[in-house]
Amino acid sequence: MPEDPYSLAELARLADVTPRTVRYYVAQGLLASPGAAGSATRYSEGHLARLRLIRRLQREHLPLAEIRSRLERLGDDEIGALLGSETDGHPAPAPAETLAFVRDLMAQSGVRPRVQAIRETQASYGAPLLRRTMSSSEPMTPTMPVSVMSASPMPAPPGPAPSAPAPTPPIRAPIGDRTTWERLSITSDVEIHVRRPLDRQANKRVEQLVRIARELFEDAD
């Protein structure tokens, strides 16, 4: 069987998206995952056509879930026909894609803003977006007795708020859609939450933390 024609970079360029956007669509189930992984990954004409149709549907403000269900019903021929028949609408924002595009530009030119202060209230912004990054089948419930997170923001502790601003952490704000929170259970009542991906160093420390925490609770028993 001949190899599929496009590399990730070529596919992204032809569809006018970033490679990150392609990976995001694959992760979201909008595009079939390509055969082989790694730098040798190849994408087919079908991938390109689907990618172009996704872009078009996004310009019509369709949510990803709706786009996914539409694409599922369509064969490659039907997608080709749809692409041929439609005229370009006016461009419109597709939030996740815009954010991924900006982050790509930032990474390319090494722009790394510092986030000035740890957010004092979770109510304003951190909470809804944090929730978005979690798997929807496992929402973060307020009944959890302990919630330890590996990155800012921490929810405000109960009791009086600290009066002085906290020192600036060299950590990016959790405003992404590429990261996911993982729940590591310590006991049936205690969990540690970790935002993935983490670098190797932090990973090691998390493992250490889990080991110590589990020992701690075993001791208490």
Next chain:
Amino acid sequence: MTTDNQHAGRIELVDPGLTIRPDRRLIRAHGRSERFLLVDVVAPTVAPDPSRRRAPVNLGFVVDRSGSMGGHNKLGLAKQAVLEAVHRLDPEDRFSVVAYDDAIDVIVETAPATPQDRRRASDQLAAVDARGSTNLHGGWLAGCEQVAAGLVADGVNRVLLLTDGLANVGITDEQELGRLVGQLRDRGITTSTFGLGTDFDERLLQTMADAGGGHFYFIGDVAQMRDHITSEVGETLEVVAREVVIELTLPDAIRVEALSPFRVEKRAGMVRVFLGDMVSGQTLSVVLRVTFDYGEVGRELGIGVRVGDRDGAFVRAMPPLDAVTVAWRYADHPDNDVQPRDRDVDRIVARLFAERAKQEAVRLNREGRYEEAGKALDGVRKRVAAYAGSDGELRKVVDELREERPVYAAAMPEMARKQAHYASSLLMRSRSGDGRSQRKA
């Protein structure tokens, strides 16, 4: 999308306008012709209804805090202007604040404009002081990230970039920045720019605002900073149609380009002129240059013109706007030479050429090429004089170019250059002297 539909049902829009006027209607059968076409677009007006809710906005303020902002309390006034602007927002709106020098700090992450978050912004801004150099690109990009993270689908998402100096860290090339800003505009984030004092590069900021679908403001006197920033924020609250586009359908024998400074896209048989966002009742005059190949005497050629926007405001407004067509007819030289002219179009075209020449003269003046600056004005003056006849307004343009020549043909103080450039910029974009959009009377 549901919010769009709710939005559509809620806001009643009335009296959109589209008129097109050619300067002349005959074209040459035996040679190429150049004609001008004036397109006047009037954004629909929001029908008065106190229960109406406007679309939310999402604004990213990006403030220069390089060392030079420390003088004349510039940074203090900038912070104050941002806070006042933020207080005009409602809890449905979002805002964020980034401060940049060579390092970039997110002062307020994207947040809804609740009283609580506005207070927090005030506390956090208080700690920002002036230092370092100017990474305008990085600051802008960080502002985009915040706006992107809170992107609202049916409202204005805009970065407001303030600077008083030359970009000297990160990407500083005008073309490259213009390209990036345009890419973000295609993805729903527009950019407006504010240049403070005499040390910034107005061509860079103008290019960014034009490519970014926003507006450029020159703030010669720091005391005006508040007015300009609140005025821009106020206009984002009144936008009724985002990314307004004039679409022209034309035969192969006709070529169209925009003389007015708006982005143009061409594809087979169609030209699109992107006007950016328009506020309720805003009027915009766009001049197009139309060129024709020769053709048979008596044959007619036409262009179809329609106007649309991302929100469908022009389509939905009452009474409905019809697409308009304009036609030209091929004729012999003698008929062409004696045909009547639409003087209103002539006046606007002459004004546009005069302002373009003045901006070119400012550029040459800055490079010390004084005589060439003077000649840039002479060229346009002679061309306008050739068709001005006894028309009072056209004579005025001619006289003005003659009287102002000595100003441009000798060294100008930088403040005068910036003021001249800005005055021309506003005229070319149908904006009034204080930087605001013009509205229907």
